[in-house]
Amino acid sequence: MALAEGVNKAGGTGSAKGIGAYLASHLREYGLLLALIVVMIFFQIVTDGTLLKAVNVTNLLLQNSYIVIMALGMLIVIVAGHIDLSVGSVMGFIGALAAVMMVNHGYSMPVTIVVCLVVGGVIGAAQGYWVAYWKIPSFIVTLAGMLVFRGLSLWLLEGQSVGPFPREFQVIANGFVPDVFPAGFGAALAGFFEVRQVNVLALAAGVVTAAAIVWMGLTQRARNRAYGIDDEPFAFFVARNAIVAAALVFITYKLSTFRGLPNVLITMGVLTVIYAFITANTVIGRRIYALGGNQKAAKLSGINTERLTFLAFTNMGVLAAAAGLVFAARLNTATPKAGFALELDVIAAVFIGGASMSGGVGTIIGAVVGAFLMGVLNNGMSIMGIGIDYQQMIKGLVLLAAVIFDVYNKNKG
Amino acid sequence: MTADILLDMRQITKAFPGVKALDRVDLKVRRGEIHAICGENGAGKSTLMKVLSGVYPAGSFDGEIVYDGQPAHFRHIADSEHRGIIIIHQELALVPQLSIAENIFLGNERGRRGVVDWRETNHRTEQLLAKVGLKEPPTRLVDRIGVGKQQLVEIAKALSKDVKLLILDEPTAALQETDSRKLLDLMLELKAQGVTCILISHKLGEVRYVADTVTVIRDGTTVSTLDAKAGISENEIVRDMVGRDMTHRFPQHERRPGAVLMEVEDWTVWHPERAERKVIKGANFNVRAGEVVGIAGLMGSGRTELAMSIFGRSWGRDISGTVKLKGQPVDVSTVQRAIAAGISYVTEDRKSLGLVLDETIRFNTTLANLEGVSSRGVLKRNEETRVAERYREALATRTPTVFQKVVNLSGGNQQKVVLAKWLFTAPEVLILDEPTRGIDVGAKYEIYTIVNELAAQGKGVVMISSEMPELLGMCDRIYVMSEGALVGELTAAEASQERIMSLIVND
Numbered sequence: 064m065a066l067a068e069g070v071n072k073a074g075g076t077g078s079a080k081g082i083g084a085y086l087a088s089h090l091r092e093y094g095l096l097l098a099l100i101v102v103m104i105f106f107q108i109v110t111d112g113t114l115l116k117a118v119n120v121t122n123l124l125l126q127n128s129y130i131v132i133m134a135l136g137m138l139i140v141i142v143a144g145h146i147d148l149s150v151g152s153v154m155g156f157i158g159a160l161a162a163v164m165m166v167n168h169g170y171s172m173p174v175t176i177v178v179c180l181v182v183g184g185v186i187g188a189a190q191g192y193w194v195a196y197w198k199i200p201s202f203i204v205t206l207a208g209m210l211v212f213r214g215l216s217l218w219l220l221e222g223q224s225v226g227p228f229p230r231e232f233q234v235i236a237n238g239f240v241p242d243v244f245p246a247g248f249g250a251a252l253a254g255f256f257e258v259r260q261v262n263v264l265a266l267a268a269g270v271v272t273a274a275a276i277v278w279m280g281l282t283q284r285a286r287n288r289a290y291g292i293d294d295e296p297f298a299f300f301v302a303r304n305a306i307v308a309a310a311l312v313f314i315t316y317k318l319s320t321f322r323g324l325p326n327v328l329i330t331m332g333v334l335t336v337i338y339a340f341i342t343a344n345t346v347i348g349r350r351i352y353a354l355g356g357n358q359k360a361a362k363l364s365g366i367n368t369e370r371l372t373f374l375a376f377t378n379m380g381v382l383a384a385a386a387g388l389v390f391a392a393r394l395n396t397a398t399p400k401a402g403f404a405l406e407l408d409v410i411a412a413v414f415i416g417g418a419s420m421s422g423g424v425g426t427i428i429g430a431v432v433g434a435f436l437m438g439v440l441n442n443g444m445s446i447m448g449i450g451i452d453y454q455q456m457i458k459g460l461v462l463l464a465a466v467i468f469d470v471y472n473k474n475k476g
Numbered sequence: 477m478t479a480d481i482l483l484d485m486r487q488i489t490k491a492f493p494g495v496k497a498l499d500r501v502d503l504k505v506r507r508g509e510i511h512a513i514c515g516e517n518g519a520g521k522s523t524l525m526k527v528l529s530g531v532y533p534a535g536s537f538d539g540e541i542v543y544d545g546q547p548a549h550f551r552h553i554a555d556s557e558h559r560g561i562i563i564i565h566q567e568l569a570l571v572p573q574l575s576i577a578e579n580i581f582l583g584n585e586r587g588r589r590g591v592v593d594w595r596e597t598n599h600r601t602e603q604l605l606a607k608v609g610l611k612e613p614p615t616r617l618v619d620r621i622g623v624g625k626q627q628l629v630e631i632a633k634a635l636s637k638d639v640k641l642l643i644l645d646e647p648t649a650a651l652q653e654t655d656s657r658k659l660l661d662l663m664l665e666l667k668a669q670g671v672t673c674i675l676i677s678h679k680l681g682e683v684r685y686v687a688d689t690v691t692v693i694r695d696g697t698t699v700s701t702l703d704a705k706a707g708i709s710e711n712e713i714v715r716d717m718v719g720r721d722m723t724h725r726f727p728q729h730e731r732r733p734g735a736v737l738m739e740v741e742d743w744t745v746w747h748p749e750r751a752e753r754k755v756i757k758g759a760n761f762n763v764r765a766g767e768v769v770g771i772a773g774l775m776g777s778g779r780t781e782l783a784m785s786i787f788g789r790s791w792g793r794d795i796s797g798t799v800k801l802k803g804q805p806v807d808v809s810t811v812q813r814a815i816a817a818g819i820s821y822v823t824e825d826r827k828s829l830g831l832v833l834d835e836t837i838r839f840n841t842t843l844a845n846l847e848g849v850s851s852r853g854v855l856k857r858n859e860e861t862r863v864a865e866r867y868r869e870a871l872a873t874r875t876p877t878v879f880q881k882v883v884n885l886s887g888g889n890q891q892k893v894v895l896a897k898w899l900f901t902a903p904e905v906l907i908l909d910e911p912t913r914g915i916d917v918g919a920k921y922e923i924y925t926i927v928n929e930l931a932a933q934g935k936g937v938v939m940i941s942s943e944m945p946e947l948l949g950m951c952d953r954i955y956v957m958s959e960g961a962l963v964g965e966l967t968a969a970e971a972s973q974e975r976i977m978s979l980i981v982n983d
């Protein structure tokens with residue numbers, strides 16, 4: 064009766080809806096992807112092709128790896144309705160701790176890594192404890208943390224730089240995955256592409272990942288179709304997947320003509336997949352969105368909101384520690400200034416990626432793309448020789464533009 | 477028609493992605509009348525008023541509005557306010573931490589060069605409060621007065637702005653009967669002073685009491701405009717609303733309550749902030765299997781506090797007493813434990829306590845029982861969608877898909893989503909707090925049917941309600957609550973509106 068009428072009415076207008084309406088309601092996701100592409104093309108042109116040179120692509124990934132790793136944790140903290148200002152300091156502190164342990168006291172690498180990750184977790188837990196169980200605003204707690212851990216790094220390093228690290232540790236950030244395919248294979252491909260060398264593993268990894276993404280997109284689409292969710296127009300679906308797949312293959316091809324897959328890319332990729340899965344497909348991920356969306360309703364639905372907040376900060380601490388290890392390994396020294404103001408880049412990446420300040424909204428993929436958008440801006444402007452003063456201003460304006468875009472979109476919808 | 481049409485809305489059409497909320501609606505309001513708009517949940521009543529007041533700006537909808545003899549193109553609420561159209565939304569828009577006077581003149585402050593003239597402000601406030609019949613000092617903070625009085629403050633605020641057309645969207649949904657009556661009488665008085673009113677309400681008794689004309693909207697179109705002065709029956713309105721005759725307001729039921737299912741003994745709760753206030757004073761009550769038990773009482777008598785303190789200590793401090801299920805004491809110290817024990821609580825405040833508004837129907841439906849749609853912590857999306865679909869069908873929730881965000885649903889349909897969420901936890905005892913607030917007659921019937929089904933399955937239902945006919949029509953037993961204590965218990969046979977009221981008053 065009444066129900067059937069309602070559905071028919073809605074269904075009728077729904078199917079008649081055009082591509083324009085679809086685009087309007089998904090402007091944000093396409094906008095972000097588009098922005099990344101436009102920025103890359105722009106810098107590719109103004110840097111005379113330097114941006115996408117194999118060595119620079121490799122560099123871009125290495126340079127941004129620690130931002131991306133921290134953005135994963137920050138996204139969860141922000142979705143839960145909080146903020147963590149201490150991550151830059153914690154990252155620096157952990158780098159310092161690693162340096163003191165390995166360089167000054169000769170601890171082995173595995174012991175150091177485990178201790179550092181645990182200490183990071185404890186730091187996150189300590190901050191999370193105040194936020195979750197004492198209801199102290201996260202802004203205050205982590206602002207305090209930012210100062211405390213900056214001070215602790217200075218104290219630990221006694222104001223000096225400590226390094227270099229043992230080779231095996233540097234490999235974390237600067238190493239590459241050796242090609243597992245027979246050398247003849249690579250040589251043949253190199254001849255075909257007319258380049259000096261090809262790392263077959265890297266290229267194969269890119270192709271396989273691209274195929275997997277397309278395949279997952281197709282199954283998702285079939286499922287949406289079955290339930291009549293407002294579906295992406297087919298042309299959009301094809302275009303989006305073609306761009307993503309092409310970009311992946313292109314980047315891995317570039318990497319393969321240089322030194323292959325960087326170790327950090329693997330770390331970053333695996334972590335991104337894990338966190339994307341957790342946030343989108345698990346009970347705990349779902350609860351985090353509920354917590355950020357409406358804390359009271361979440362609590363009254365039987366969700367242990369305190370413990371969830373506590374875990375979000377603990378997780379952030381572990382990821383900040385992981386980033387700290389990568390950063391220290393990359394620079395091959397720990398300095399008292401390491402990680403200075405990095406928290407701002409991380410937070411900016413998450414917001415550019417579409418997260419909302421009030422919580423409950425945001426995606427892992429968005430945060431990662433946001434991080435790379437910032438990374439490409441940094442890198443491109445540096446190649447062009449733009450001063451740090453202008454760089455800061457431009458990054459600030461990009462962040463503002465992204466958020467204004469969000470708010471505008473929301474009000475309009 | 478009579479020449480004196482104040483407002484003429486013609487062929488208004490407004491679409492949202494996937495939903496046509498209004499489809500060529502006509503509305504004519506005569507100067508100086510009280511015009512009621514009735515319709516099922518999601519029929520488009522609120523949307524029509526938002527179109528009128530400029531919340532949806534001119535250009536975002538089709539059709540024509542002629543107001544006071546001139547075409548109207550409102551781009552903001554300010555534009556319509558300027559012309560004397562004031563809308564009071566169902567969710568009150570007062571700032572609780574400010575005084576009555578400050579609220580009334582918020583954005584319209586009395587004074588010069590940015591300095592507020594408090595004498596003038598308070599003096600004018602006193603005059604306005606006298607007009608609406610509210611005896612409170614202008615300096616009292618708004619969160620210190622009840623909802624009914626807050627509603628009157630809203631009206632005083634409207635009067636301060638030189639109102640010509642006053643729109644009230646479900647003003648009495650959260651009000652006590654006596655407060656509702658006061659508000660309706662005030663409307664009649666304003667009408668005598670020449671103010672035109674539009675009233676949206678699901679309470680047809682009220683509509684009959686005040687309205688001169690009733691316009692009924694169904695599925696986004698005007699079905700009929702009825703002249704109410706000549707006398708109109710509720711059944712006529714209902715027939716136009718739902719498109720068929722509805723002879724019974726309550727579904728037939730026959731209940732055979734079994735053994736005692738839940739017992740609450742000596743339940744005492746203190747106020748979370750004011751430590752000297754005992755809010756619940758040693759309450760004792762029980763529910764049998766297959767029984768529907770009502771709790772009657774005035775607003776602020778502690779019914780919600782009683783329910784929430786039982787449900788995982790979600791309200792109050794220093795809670796003492798025992799809760800037994802099937803004779804065994806159970807731990808209800810956290811919400812998780814209460815749910816695990818088999819108790820569910822459907823909140824009266826769906827927007828701030830019941831729903832994650834920016835998420836979908838599916839998200840909200842499964843939120844309290846994610847274990848039910850996951851294995852080893854991983855969500856089964858298809859299963860989740862099926863569950864949401866099942867409840868959408870069972871409750872006849874009006875929505876294009878279960879992937880619609882609940883913020884876009886009409887009030888009544890949001891309520892159904894909250895209900896779905898708690899039904900999916902498969903509770904032994906379901907506590908319903910004002911379950912039909914803001915819900916149309918047809919949907920009420922559906923909700924009552926579900927309550928009956930639960931009882932037939934041997935579950936216990938506790939129903940807190942301010943609508944006495946609902947308690948009388950549905951419950952096997954009714955407890956009466958007054959000032960934090962259960963002051964009486966009546967069986968269905970004994971209970972009547974008068975007896976309940978006398979128990980409340982005599983206490």
Ligand SMILES: Nc1ncnc2c1ncn2[C@@H]1O[C@H](COP(=O)(O)OP(=O)(O)OP(=O)(O)O)[C@@H](O)[C@H]1O
Pocket residue numbers: 476492493495496497515516517518519520521522523524874883884885886887888889914916
């Ligand atoms: N912003 C929006 N986006 C999408 N759909 C909307 C939006 N606002 C309202 N709707 C839809 O428009 C229809 C009419 O909603 P409206 O709020 O006007 O109903 P109503 O008659 O006031 O109902 P109730 O009595 O429950 O308050 C509903 O189907 C609702 O889901």
Ligand SMILES: [Mg+2]
Pocket residue numbers: 521522523886887
């Ligand atoms: Mg409404």
